[in-house]
Amino acid sequence: MAIDYDFYESPAIKGKEGKSYHPRVVTFGKVTTEKLAQEIQYESSLTRADVKAVLTSLADKLADHLADGRKIHLEGIGYLSVSLRCDKEIHNHEDMKRAPVAFKAVNFRADEELKKKLRRAKMERSTIRLHSMTLTNEEIDAKLAEHFATHDTITRRQLQHLCLLRESTALRHIHRLVEEGKLRNVATLRNPVYMEVKSEESNRDEMV
Secondary structure, three states: OOEEEEEEEOOOOOOOOOOOEEEEEOOOOOOOHHHHHHHHHHOOOOOHHHHHHHHHHHHHHHHHHHHOOOOEEEOOOEEEEEEEEEOOOOOOHHHHHOOOEEEEEEEEEEOHHHHHHHHOOOEEEOOOOOOOOOOOHHHHHHHHHHHHOOOOEEOHHHHHHHHOOOHHHHHHHHHHHHHOOOEEEOOOOOOOOEEEOOHHHHHHHHHO
């Protein structure tokens, strides 16, 4: 067993010339509760159903304690806590009274024991390239044309998976396509959904 990795182009740094690259884990799917239950069953006296029941109960208890504002330490795994967001700028105590505070994310910090185990993991360069460092604009556009042949819209995440792009690269291509008049957002700025702009639609816009 080993952690597969590949090198990805790093974002450009102002003042520095040339490209640089950084290693990133190449993932090939996810491990489900069912898979974990089966593996634990083989290594203990518990049945698969027992393990799934415990994991389900654990998820419920984690949510309960996090919702009560508690931090959680799972020994050998890590620490869990909740972070919040506020979509309004706060300048004084009056703003605080009406501030729309909401849940943002669950933060995770790995336990030192878990990190020690992973430091001993074997690393191997992946033979499968899951990113598109060499894809040209024309190749991206061709894949989009195939997508729109059977779909009406596309999101950033869908473009990312369609072309095997990093999130930042997918966003860059979306901005390019919008500027070129090939895509337009038909939803909100916060949750954009893009539709293909037909050639006749582009021509009509130019005539207006």
